[in-house]
Amino acid sequence: MIRTLSVATALACGLWAGTASAQDCSGPPVYFNGEIAETEGELTVKSGKGCAFGINGIPGALKETIISQKPKIGRAGVEGLKPFYVAKPGYQGPDEFAYTFIGMSQYGGPMRITIKRKITVVP
Incomplete structure (x- = not known):
């Protein structure tokens, strides 16, 4: 079964605590299969935004x-269970980081889902 994580639905752009803004941050949903999974997704973020x-x-x-992988240029962290990324102000170009969700699957087994984000920072 394929599952999806949606960036757009529960996204708070700015500094992860405001209303979602498609102008600051955008990307397609990320899909994964299974309870132990690794996948990638692209993301475009405005310089200085998150x-x-x-x-x-x-x-x-x-x-x-x-x-699980720190960004090379911007910064990343976790607030509650939600990971966030903030692009470095004034920077334009590529960056990447990864985050991992850890827990128990709906069937009682271990769950570990890692998502690597390939980021393009734009002005």
Whole structure:
């Protein structure tokens, strides 16, 4: 079964605490298959702005979210269980980072979903 995480639905752009803004941050949904998965997704972020990523579509119980690969240019962290990324002000170009959702699947087994974000920072 394919699951989806939607950036657009539960996204707070700015500094992860405001209303979603398509002008600051955008990207297609990320799809994964299974409870142990690694996948990639593209994202465009305005310089100096940020995104927080929702956890829609994850079956099971999350107990932790970690930044599994730090960004090279911007900064990333976790607020509650939601990961976020903030682009460095004045920077334009590529960046990337990864976050991992850890918990128990809907069937009682371990769940570990890693999502690598390939980011394009625009002015």
